Amino acid sequence: MAINLEEAPFEVNLADKLDQDVLDRVGKELTEQIELDEESRQSWMDTNKDWLKLASQVREDKSFPWPGASNVKYPLLTIAAMQFHARALPNLINGAQPVRARVIGRDPDGAKAARSQRISKYMSYQVLEEMEDWMDEMDRLLFILPMTGICYKKTYYSENSTSIKSVVVLPNDMIVNYYAQNFTRARMTHVMYMDENEVFELQRAGIFSDIDLNEPEDEGMNRNAYDDINKLSSTPGSDMAAHTLYESHCSLDLDDDGYKEPYVVTLTKEGKILRIMARWSEGNISYNPKGDLIKIEPDTYFTPYIFMPDPSSAVSGLGLGTLLGPINEAVNTMINQLIDAGTLSNLQGGFLGRGIKLRGGATRFRPGEWKIVNSTGDDIRKSVFPMPVREPSNVLFQLLGQLIESGERVSATTDMMVGETPGQNTPATTAMASLEQGLKVFTGIYKRIHRSLAKEYKIMYRLNSIYLDDEIYETVLDEQMMNEEAEFGKIDFEEEKVDIKPASDPNIVSQAQKSVKSQALLEKLQMGLPLNVHEVTKRALESEEQENIEQLMKMPEPQPNPEVEMQKAELQIQQSEFEHKVKMETADRQLETMKTQAIALKDESAAELNLAKIEEMGLGIDLDARKADLDDVKFEADTISKQLESLDREEDRELQQQQLRSGEVPTKGNQ
Numbered sequence: 001m002a003i004n005l006e007e008a009p010f011e012v013n014l015a016d017k018l019d020q021d022v023l024d025r026v027g028k029e030l031t032e033q034i035e036l037d038e039e040s041r042q043s044w045m046d047t048n049k050d051w052l053k054l055a056s057q058v059r060e061d062k063s064f065p066w067p068g069a070s071n072v073k074y075p076l077l078t079i080a081a082m083q084f085h086a087r088a089l090p091n092l093i094n095g096a097q098p099v100r101a102r103v104i105g106r107d108p109d110g111a112k113a114a115r116s117q118r119i120s121k122y123m124s125y126q127v128l129e130e131m132e133d134w135m136d137e138m139d140r141l142l143f144i145l146p147m148t149g150i151c152y153k154k155t156y157y158s159e160n161s162t163s164i165k166s167v168v169v170l171p172n173d174m175i176v177n178y179y180a181q182n183f184t185r186a187r188m189t190h191v192m193y194m195d196e197n198e199v200f201e202l203q204r205a206g207i208f209s210d211i212d213l214n215e216p217e218d219e220g221m222n223r224n225a226y227d228d229i230n231k232l233s234s235t236p237g238s239d240m241a242a243h244t245l246y247e248s249h250c251s252l253d254l255d256d257d258g259y260k261e262p263y264v265v266t267l268t269k270e271g272k273i274l275r276i277m278a279r280w281s282e283g284n285i286s287y288n289p290k291g292d293l294i295k296i297e298p299d300t301y302f303t304p305y306i307f308m309p310d311p312s313s314a315v316s317g318l319g320l321g322t323l324l325g326p327i328n329e330a331v332n333t334m335i336n337q338l339i340d341a342g343t344l345s346n347l348q349g350g351f352l353g354r355g356i357k358l359r360g361g362a363t364r365f366r367p368g369e370w371k372i373v374n375s376t377g378d379d380i381r382k383s384v385f386p387m388p389v390r391e392p393s394n395v396l397f398q399l400l401g402q403l404i405e406s407g408e409r410v411s412a413t414t415d416m417m418v419g420e421t422p423g424q425n426t427p428a429t430t431a432m433a434s435l436e437q438g439l440k441v442f443t444g445i446y447k448r449i450h451r452s453l454a455k456e457y458k459i460m461y462r463l464n465s466i467y468l469d470d471e472i473y474e475t476v477l478d479e480q481m482m483n484e485e486a487e488f489g490k491i492d493f494e495e496e497k498v499d500i501k502p503a504s505d506p507n508i509v510s511q512a513q514k515s516v517k518s519q520a521l522l523e524k525l526q527m528g529l530p531l532n533v534h535e536v537t538k539r540a541l542e543s544e545e546q547e548n549i550e551q552l553m554k555m556p557e558p559q560p561n562p563e564v565e566m567q568k569a570e571l572q573i574q575q576s577e578f579e580h581k582v583k584m585e586t587a588d589r590q591l592e593t594m595k596t597q598a599i600a601l602k603d604e605s606a607a608e609l610n611l612a613k614i615e616e617m618g619l620g621i622d623l624d625a626r627k628a629d630l631d632d633v634k635f636e637a638d639t640i641s642k643q644l645e646s647l648d649r650e651e652d653r654e655l656q657q658q659q660l661r662s663g664e665v666p667t668k669g670n671q
Contacts, residue, residue, distance in 0.1 A: 014254065014263075014276040015209050022254075027271035030248055034175055034189050041178040044316060048148055048171065051321025054328055055081055055147040062336075070339040074331045076404065077147070080320050080411030084442065085143040091446065092453060092504050093138060095542055096549075099123040099457055100503040115492055118477055123460060123500070125476050130163065137168045144170065145307050145449075149319030153303045153452075154190065155459040157467045159207055164463050166456060169302070175246075176315050183315045188249040188302055193242040208266070208274040216241040244269050249279060249301065262298035303456040305449055320411055327407040334400040341392040353383030443506070450506035457500040465493035518542075 015023060053060075055077045062071035092098075101116035101123070127134045137153070145151045152169040173191045180186035194202075196216060202208040246267050251260035254276075262279035284297040306317035357374035373380065470489040477488065518540040525531050534553065541549045 013207070013209060014278070015273050018254070018276070023273045024271070026252060026254075026265070027267050027273045030250065030265060030267065031246075031269070031271040033187065033250075034246055034248060037175045037177040037187060037189065041176070041316070044178060044313075045172060048319075048321065051077065051319065051325050052147055054325060055321060065340065070336040070343070072332065072335050072339065074328060074335055074404070076328045076331060076407045076411070077320055077324050080324060080407075081143065081146040083411070084146045084320075084445075085139075087442065088142045088446065088449065089139060092142075092449065092502060093135065094504055096128075097121065097124040098127060098503050100501055102499040102501065104497045104499055112497070116498060118488065118492055119461075119498065119500070120503075122473055122476050123457065123464070124503075126164070126460065126464075130472070131166060134166055137166060141168045141305060142449075144168070145305055146320045148317075149307045149310070149322065150317035151305045153305065153456050154301055155303065155456055155463070156301050157463050159205065160201070164460060164467065166460070174302070178313050178316060180313075180315045183304055184298070184300060186315055187251075190247040190249075190302075192245045192247055194245055195242045199243055202274075211272060211274065213243060213268060213272065214270060216243045245274070249298075251298075252276075257293075259293060259296075261296055264301075299462070300455075300459060303452055303459065305452045307445060307448075323410050324407050327403055327410070331400060331403050331407065334396055334403070338392045338396060338400070341390065344387075344389045345391050348386055348389070350384060350386035353385075356380060356383035447506040450502055450504065454501040457502070461493055461498075461500050465490055468493060 018026075054073060057073055057075060057078060060071055061067075062069045097120055099120055101119040103112040103116050105112070107113055141151050141153065148171050150171050152171070152174050153166050154169050155164065155166040157163075158165045169190060175189040175191065176183070176186050199208065199213065203210045246265075246269065248265045248267070250263060250265060252263050252265070253260045254263070255261070264275070264277045264279050265273060266275040267273045279298045280296045281299060284299070286294040286297070288294055304315070304317075307320070308318045308323075310316040310318050355375075356379065363371070375383070468490045473489055473492075521531070521536045522540055525533065525536050538549060538553060541552060546552060
């Protein structure tokens with residue numbers, strides 16, 4: 001029976017909706033395809049197993065050239081892996097915010113920038129605090145990666161713990177066809193080991209179908225490549241017995257429409273299907289204008305971390321074992337030959353003649369020991385023939401040194417790279433330039449890991465849009481939310497116009513480089529260039545890995561200085577006196593002008609009066625009109641007089657205020 005995907009919700013186990021014959025057919029076909037994928041990478045796995053032995057310094061007995069012969073393994077590959085891990089971890093995960101969200105597109109009102117700050121703060125809290133095992137898993141990955149060449153991180157939402165998890169998946173537990181053209185479109189199968197209780201819990205929770213499984217494997221079962229290398233296995237009858245399950249991220253056509261949709265199928269090694277889940281979201285389906293399905297973009301849960309690309313495969317990687325393995329094995333052979341030659345030279349074996357009178361059996365001497373024999377010295381000398389053994393070869397020793405030096409160049413583990421000081425006469429600038437040039441070897445590797453880490457963060461971003469706990473989100477952003485008026489929660493993770501990436505700089509692979517870069521910024525600031533002082537100081541403190549940078553950058557409130565305050569008060573008094581003086585001089589000039597205008601008006605009014613009297617006596621002019629004009633002149637003169645009085649009073653008040661500011665108390669006399 002074909003399933004109707006439009007009616008089936010994404011959260012439902014589709015295995016419960018399919019007929020048993022369909023499940024059996026799908027389980028059989030999928031198991032056969034997984035076995036073919038495993039066979040395609042068998043050669044790579046065998047080679048990788050040898051390099052893991054070499055890097056892990058596994059002790060092995062040697063029977064050639066004699067039983068118990070020297071089998072020393074020079075730690076060239078081991079040192080290279082340790083040095084890479086020591087540099088990579090603090091470079092990729094540094095500071096209080098290892099996750100950074102970047103705004104895409106225009107942001108005129110600053111809303112996108114505020115959202116990116118919220119996302120950066122919360123996701124940094126997730127990887128450092130909420131996901132307790134994230135740092136441990138990242139630490140483990142960066143140590144294994146240079147040995148194996150490729151590792152995986154599986155980022156998913158755990159129903160049991162109700163939280164997002166990101167765990168390391170070793171290459172032997174991730175089955176991908178070696179000749180696949182693209183990792184995102186390839187069939188990825190995660191080999192998992194679950195005990196009976198884990199399977200029981202998932203079945204009771206409705207996550208797995210409730211079907212009967214075979215007995216868990218316990219006898220001689222190797223869980224991973226390291227167990228196989230070190231010959232470790234579980235003891236029969238122990239509580240370490242577990243079911244081997246396949247979680248295959250594949251494509252199946254369950255609705256018989258001719259297009260294979262992406263699914264996650266969990267099944268046993270025998271092909272019994274426990275779970276089938278859709279591996280896409282509703283928004284990841286593309287249609288043409290006619291409404292026909294074009295493609296479905298699958299959700300990704302696995303992030304491949306590749307040390308160096310494999311020229312023979314688009315989905316595999318090469319580690320330091322491939323690069324250093326042959327050199328390391330040659331170094332091991334030469335060291336063991338030198339040791340064996342020294343052993344033969346020290347033991348001095350040989351032949352004994354029948355004429356010498358010694359006890360039977362092997363004869364060995366301890367230091368300071370003398371043995372009594374029934375032969376003369378001349379007879380002993382004639383009857384003993386030491387085997388001609390040469391001392392360890394000096395030429396072989398020189399060749400050994402050259403091989404070790406070549407291996408150190410490949411792995412960037414020269415004296416300066418492992419922390420040893422250069423020669424006494426080496427200038428500091430020369431040493432720094434040599435160190436930087438040596439670290440260039442790993443710059444490309446760090447950039448590759450940097451891109452993979454960004455992909456892992458984007459998977460977490462997508463899972464947050466589905467499973468984010470709004471209460472935890474508000475608690476983490478409590479202080480920031482008090483200062484902003486915006487909607488918070490899943491809506492921050494629903495929009496796609498944001499870029500999530502690590503906050504680290506893949507171009508800088510050492511603390512010395514960070515210090516030099518920050519020092520260059522400080523020098524430019526001292527030159528007077530228009531730089532942001534606050535940001536330059538912050539970057540300098542980050543390069544020094546100072547703690548509580550936010551507290552260091554917070555400036556205290558300035559405290560008032562009494563002397564400065566007194567100087568300010570004196571300046572204010574002087575300014576007030578100057579302003580008063582200017583105002584008084586202006587008032588005096590206005591007063592003189594108004595007095596002049598009053599005298600002129602008075603003279604004009606007297607002239608008008610005389611003229612009126614003359615006209616009245618001789619010509620009979622209208623006296624009422626002349627009186628009205630005189631009244632207007634008088635009113636104007638009174639107005640000017642009142643303004644003069646007002647100016648006098650204003651001058652008195654200014655004088656009193658000046659006396660108060662200068663500390664003088666006016667008395668009745670001076671009032």
